[in-house]
Amino acid sequence: MRYALYFTPAQDDPLTVAAARWLGRDAFSGGLVAQGDEPPLSSETLREATAEPRRYGFHATLKAPFALKDGASLTELTESFASFAAETRRFEIPSLALGRLGAFFALVPGQPSAELQAFAAEAVRRFEPFRAPLSEGDIARRKPDTLPAIQREHLLRWGYPYVFDEFRFHMTLSGALEPALADAIEPLLKTRFASFLGKPLTVSGLALFVEPERGAPFTVHTWLPLAA
Structure with a gap:
């Protein structure tokens, strides 16, 4: 469990x-949601294009998935989370803006935010005491030899390469796409999320997600509001 x-x-x-x-999925309930057709895309094409982010649920990573270290309990984790x-x-x-990050799409900040960076950094530090060390397999899956030195250091120290100065807030909307498919999906995303683009997003709460077993869909264990 992670x-x-x-x-x-x-x-x-x-x-x-x-x-x-x-x-095509609600991470709070864990239930599937009908996507339907998005001409010129078929429902099958759309389902394949969103398969990876569907498993994780709609989110922006702060503290990447981790197993509890020996001696740490879920009760202690949830108490720290509430605090x-x-x-x-x-x-x-x-x-918010629609970002094309390499081969995938995500919602990203329209401009840098020092407050957002500080929030993410504090989440990494605060919950590090609960994290079990990465296995050799976990490290290998990140292909550390291909990472810049600072990201490799973060992976080994914090369990995730993209923390602190390497952190980039993004709420993923697709898997890696071939260029032609990305070109077809981009206008659909702009239409679907038009009412949110160019407007503020309040970071009003925080979620503890759980993955019952490796490869299973992530669901929301607890969502709590931040202080007013």
Whole structure:
């Protein structure tokens, strides 16, 4: 079993609902959501294009998935999670944009946010005491020899390459896509998420996600609001 600290809006937030319809799954309930056709794409093509983010659920990673270390308990983790949420003030990302990050799409900040970077960094530090060391297999899957030195150091020290200065907030909307398919999906995403693009996103809560076994879908274990 693995846990992760993710940002996602509340279950009834319009962005959460829109993302669940796009990805075909609600991470809060764990239930599948009908995607339908998105001409010129078939429902099968859309389902394949969103398969990877569908398993993880709509989110932005703060503390990447980890197993509990020996001696750590879920009770202690949830208590620390509740304390962190109660101590952390909600804030706004000034605007959202649709990002084409290499071969996949995600919702990203429209401009840098020091407050967002600090929030993510504190989540990494706060929950590090609960994390079991990565196995050799986990490290190998990250292909450390291909990573820049600083990301390799982060992987070995913090269990994830993309933390602190390497952190880039993103809420993934697709898997890796061939260029032609990406070109076809981009206008669909702009239409689906038009009401959110260019507008602020309030970081109003935090979610503890759980993966019951490796490869299983992640679901929301607990979502808590941040302090007003």
